[in-house]
Amino acid sequence: MQVRAVNISKRYASLAALDDVSLDVQSGELVALLGPSGSGKTTLLRTIAGLEHADAGTVYFDDRDASESRIQDRGVGFVFQHYALFKHMRVMDNIAFGLRARRKDKPNEAETKRRVLELLDLVQLSGLEKRFPSQLSGGQRQRVALARALAIEPSVLLLDEPFGALDARVRKDLRRWLRELHERTGHTTLFVTHDQEEALELADRVVVMNKGKIEQSATPDEIYDTPATPFVFSFIGESSVIPVQIGNGKATLDERLLDLEIGALPDGPAQLYLRPEDVAMVTDGGPGIPGLVVSTRRIGGMRRVTIECGLARHRIEFDAPAEVPINNSQRLSVRVNGGRVYGAGAEGYETERLASSETSDIKWARAEGWLDR
Amino acid sequence: MSETLAAKQKKSVRLAIGEGPGTKLALIIVALTFLGLMLIAPLLVVFVEAFGRGLQVYLDALALPDTAAALQLTLLVAAIAVPLNLVFGIAAAWLIAKFDFKGKSFLLTLIDLPFAVSPVVSGLIFVLLFGANSALGPILDGYGIKVLFAVPGIVIATIFITFPFIARELIPLMQQQGSSEEEAAVSLGASGWRTFFQVTLPNVKWGLLYGVLLCNARAMGEFGAVSVVSGHIRGVTNTLPLHIEILYNDNKAAAAFAVASLLAALALITLAVKTVLEARFAGSLAAQRRH
Numbered sequence: 001m002q003v004r005a006v007n008i009s010k011r012y013a014s015l016a017a018l019d020d021v022s023l024d025v026q027s028g029e030l031v032a033l034l035g036p037s038g039s040g041k042t043t044l045l046r047t048i049a050g051l052e053h054a055d056a057g058t059v060y061f062d063d064r065d066a067s068e069s070r071i072q073d074r075g076v077g078f079v080f081q082h083y084a085l086f087k088h089m090r091v092m093d094n095i096a097f098g099l100r101a102r103r104k105d106k107p108n109e110a111e112t113k114r115r116v117l118e119l120l121d122l123v124q125l126s127g128l129e130k131r132f133p134s135q136l137s138g139g140q141r142q143r144v145a146l147a148r149a150l151a152i153e154p155s156v157l158l159l160d161e162p163f164g165a166l167d168a169r170v171r172k173d174l175r176r177w178l179r180e181l182h183e184r185t186g187h188t189t190l191f192v193t194h195d196q197e198e199a200l201e202l203a204d205r206v207v208v209m210n211k212g213k214i215e216q217s218a219t220p221d222e223i224y225d226t227p228a229t230p231f232v233f234s235f236i237g238e239s240s241v242i243p244v245q246i247g248n249g250k251a252t253l254d255e256r257l258l259d260l261e262i263g264a265l266p267d268g269p270a271q272l273y274l275r276p277e278d279v280a281m282v283t284d285g286g287p288g289i290p291g292l293v294v295s296t297r298r299i300g301g302m303r304r305v306t307i308e309c310g311l312a313r314h315r316i317e318f319d320a321p322a323e324v325p326i327n328n329s330q331r332l333s334v335r336v337n338g339g340r341v342y343g344a345g346a347e348g349y350e351t352e353r354l355a356s357s358e359t360s361d362i363k364w365a366r367a368e369g370w371l372d373r
Numbered sequence: 374m375s376e377t378l379a380a381k382q383k384k385s386v387r388l389a390i391g392e393g394p395g396t397k398l399a400l401i402i403v404a405l406t407f408l409g410l411m412l413i414a415p416l417l418v419v420f421v422e423a424f425g426r427g428l429q430v431y432l433d434a435l436a437l438p439d440t441a442a443a444l445q446l447t448l449l450v451a452a453i454a455v456p457l458n459l460v461f462g463i464a465a466a467w468l469i470a471k472f473d474f475k476g477k478s479f480l481l482t483l484i485d486l487p488f489a490v491s492p493v494v495s496g497l498i499f500v501l502l503f504g505a506n507s508a509l510g511p512i513l514d515g516y517g518i519k520v521l522f523a524v525p526g527i528v529i530a531t532i533f534i535t536f537p538f539i540a541r542e543l544i545p546l547m548q549q550q551g552s553s554e555e556e557a558a559v560s561l562g563a564s565g566w567r568t569f570f571q572v573t574l575p576n577v578k579w580g581l582l583y584g585v586l587l588c589n590a591r592a593m594g595e596f597g598a599v600s601v602v603s604g605h606i607r608g609v610t611n612t613l614p615l616h617i618e619i620l621y622n623d624n625k626a627a628a629a630f631a632v633a634s635l636l637a638a639l640a641l642i643t644l645a646v647k648t649v650l651e652a653r654f655a656g657s658l659a660a661q662r663r664h
Contacts, residue, residue, distance in 0.1 A: 051556050071559050078560040084553035088575040097571075098561035145557075152561055 001061055001155035001188050002027045003048060008057035010043055017043040018054070019212040025156075025190055030182050032203035033192045036235070040212040041192045042160055048190065049076045049158050061155060077149030077187070081161040083141045085133040091144050092116055092129040098152035119147040122181070139170040146178075150185070159191035163198065171195075175202055196236050200224065208232050230342045233273045240279070240316045242272045244341070251341065253289075254311045260336070265343045276304065278338035279318035281326075288333030291316065296326055307334065419637045422630035434628035435635070442608040443616035444635070446524070450599075450612060451592040454531040458588055462539025463581070467573070469540075470547030471555065481544075487536045495533055496601025499526060522604030527612065530598040535588045542584030546577050583650050590643045594636055 003025040010018040018040045025031050033041040046052040048059050050071035059066040066074055086094050095116045099107055107115065120126050123143040133141055142162060149157060162178070163171040179202055182189055193199050199206045200220040207217045208231070216228040227233035234241070244251045244258065247267050251258045262270075282288035291307030294315070298304075302319040305326055309316060318334055320326055392400070424431055434440065465484060469477060487495065503510045503520040513520055520526045554576065558568040574581075596614040603610040611619065613636055620629035 049560060051560070072562045072564065074560075076560055078557065080553050080557060082553065084557040086554060086558075086572055086575075097558065097563070101558075101561055101563040101567055148557075148561065 003156055003188060003190065004060040005044065005048055006058050006060065008044065008047055008054045008059070010040075010047065010052065010054050016212045018047070018057075020057075021209075021212070021214055022057075023207060023214065023217070025188055027188055028186045030179075030189045030202065030204045031191075032199035032206045033190065033209060034194070034196060034199040034206055034235075035209035036194060038211075039209040041194075041209045044209070045158050045160055045190060045192045048156075049078050050074050051078070075152065075155045077152060077154030077157045079142070079145050079149050079157070079159040079162050081164045083133070083138075083145045083165075085141055085145055085148070087133055089132075090129065091120070091125070091131050091133070091136070094133070094144055095119055095129075095148045095151050097148060102152075115151065116147075119151055122150070123147045124177075137170075138166045139174055142166065142174065146181075150187075154187065157187040157189040159189070161192050161194070163195075164193070171198070178202065200236070208235060210235070227273075227340065230271060230273060233340060233342075238276050238317060240274045240276075240314075242274070242310070242314045242316065243312075244270050244272045246270045246341075246343070253314075260341070262341050265341060268343065271342050272336075272339060273342065274316060274318075274336065274339040276317050276319045279316055279334050279336055281305075281318065281320050281324075282333040282335050283324075286335070288335040289316075290331065290333045293326060293328055293330045293332065295328065298322065307332065309334075416637060416641075419630055419633050422626065423634040425630075426627050430627055431631045431634075434625075434631035437628065439608045439611065440616060440628075440632055443611045443613050443632070446527070446611065447593050447613045449524070450528050450531050451589055453528050454535055454592045455585060455589050457532055458535050458539055459581075459585060461536070462543060462584060462588075465540040466543030466547050466577075467569075469544050470550075471552045484537050484540050487534055492534055492595065492597030493601060496530055496598035499530055499533070499598075499602050521602055522606065522610060524610065526602040527599050527610060530602045531592050531595055534595050534598050535592045538588035538591060539581065539584035542580050542587070543577055546580040547573075550576055579650055579653055583647060586643050586646055586650075590640060593639060 003023075005021065005023045008018050008021045008023075009016070021040070021044060023044065033045060035041045043052060047054050048066075050059075050066065050069075054067075061074070086097065089097070092113075096112050099112045099115065116129065117126070120129055123146055125140060125143055125147070128136065128140065128144075133144065136144065142165075146159075146162075163174055166174065175198055191202075200223065203220065205217065206220055206223045208215045208223065210231045216223060216232045218226075218228075223232065224236055227236060230241075233239055242253060244253050245255075246252075246262060246265050246269070249262065251260045251262050251270070251272070253272075260272075289309050291309030293305060294308050295306045296303055299319070301322055303322050303324070303326060304317060305320050306315055306317050308314065316334060326332070391397070465480070468474075469481060490498075500521060501507055503513065503526065505511070505514075510521070518525070520529065554572050555568050558572045559565075563571070593612075594614060595612075596618075599612055600615055600618075603612065603615060605611060605615060605619065607619065613632060617629050617632050617636070620626075620632060
């Protein structure tokens with residue numbers, strides 16, 4: 001089942017929760033809605049489910065206008081962050097609820113029971129059908145909730161922060177398990193998360209939302225490698241930002257020329273966004289941007305180093321091998337090997353990958369008085 | 374060495390969170406004295422006075438035709454008022470807890486009005502509303518409907534007084550539970566009624582029962598408002614509390630206490646059931662919180 005949300009708008013009092021948002025989900029696709037809280041991702045999901053009514057816009061299931069059908073008839077499997085299991089019912093009755101509520105094609109009790117046990121097997125909870133929700137762990141409860149949603153043979157599966165209330169290890173296990181389940185059952189699935197790692201690992205396609213708008217909709221690789229907007233760049237992964245000035249096709253920092261390719265960006269102020277892996281320490285005495293180490297911390301096998309550079313003490317983070325000794329207040333130079341420049345135009349940012357810095361900024365460094373010491 | 378250390382720690386912990394033994398004893402004595410004088414002694418007096426002159430006198434007092442009529446009327450009033458307030462309370466709580474609308478806090482305040490107004494004033498409101506000099510009274514009279522100094526007036530006054538009990542009990546409970554279970558139910562295809570009876574109602578059943586008990590106790594025990602609207606017609610518009618007052622004023626203390634013991638027994642039963650429910654109720658609330 002293909003799901004299309006077309007020009008959806010929704011306001012809460014003065015706040016625009018969704019601002020003319022359109023989204024296509026292909027049949028069988030696993031899509032993540034990713035964004036900070038208040039970005040409208042949950043509102044969009046609930047609007048597609050029929051739990052919220054949009055002020056404007058239409059939701060289509062295939063070519064059928066879903067807005068015309070009641071939520072009961074949409075055939076949407078919805079999974080809530082806090083499970084929303086029926087507390088007073090056993091696991092068995094929770095999962096059977098949707099089948100028993102049917103008017104058409106209502107299966108008899110034996111058939112219902114058979115299907116419930118089948119679903120319990122699918123979510124790997126066989127033998128727990130007599131338990132009450134309060135007797136299950138968080139991960140088990142969420143799997144019951146999923147089985148309950150799958151019981152109605154939904155045309156779409158919608159999950160609202162499905163792993164948000166679980167601890168980190170359970171979350172990782174369930175994530176992998178959900179991916180496998182999706183590959184097996186092939187449901188068109190849309191899930192909401194604020195956890196970028198979850199979105200990038202699990203989804204075929206990630207839709208990044210901010211302030212009621214979609215910033216970018218792309219594969220996890222594209223989202224990470226070619227973020228469409230500064231927001232996406234800084235929301236996904238680690239990033240450092242340095243304000244630069246564009247003029248005559250060159251980028252300058254503190255009126256010093258940076259040897260960077262900036263493509264067709266218009267003149268004016270721009271932002272240089274860097275990932276830690278776009279920056280490397282200069283160890284061969286070659287050219288680079290000089291800076292002062294302000295903090296170091298250990299991250300796995302690497303050491304994350306923060307330096308301040310330039311007159312305004314812009315911070316740049318990069319990773320250095322753990323065995324290289326780096327201390328606070330130490331002076332060193334870094335070389336920029338990648339990153340992205342975003343122009344100031346609000347109507348869409350032109351971006352260009354930077355060439356690796358072959359030539360140096362050594363004059364600049366001398367002028368700053370770093371290298372002579 | 375380690376033992377003395379442990380003992381020291383134990384001592385310092387006790388000092389940190391508790392009072393000295395003297396203070397403790399004094400506080401306990403004050404609390405028990407107060408409880409005994411203000412709560413237990415009066416309750417005992419009711420039963421001592423009621424049975425003081427023997428079981429036969431007690432049974433005779435209860436067998437008076439006026440007493441039987443009062444008991445009947447009280448049961449009738451409660452049987453009408455409690456179910457009506459049950460329906461109203463559930464509807465109001467459902468509305469307030471599960472939906473957002475303008476004037477919600479005003480409605481909440483309005484529900485509390487009967488708690489805030491003196492019962493005598495509540496009774497007077499209905500005298501003014503349905504009395505002979507009011508706009509409504511003569512019209513209803515024209516149709517042969519008598520409200521004041523009759524059963525309908527007593528029922529209306531009782532409904533007004535017991536209005537908030539069930540709604541007040543349910544609103545915080547429903548608000549705490551939110552509406553995601555209901556949303557899950559409708560997304561699974563359940564109709565509104567099915568959702569209500571299979572999801573919403575079971576989740577609040579203990580709180581609801583508790584509210585009904587309190588509502589019932591008050592409906593049977595209400596004095597002030599009912600006294601104003603009933604007209605004190607013996608054997609016709611006297612409820613149990615009014616009947617007790619009349620017996621007492623007639624110097625029939627033994628009979629008065631005998632009837633009073635009925636109401637006191639009702640209170641004790643209500644409290645007992647409430648305690649049992651609270652144990653259940655607290656358990657299910659805790660389960661929900663864990664959930």
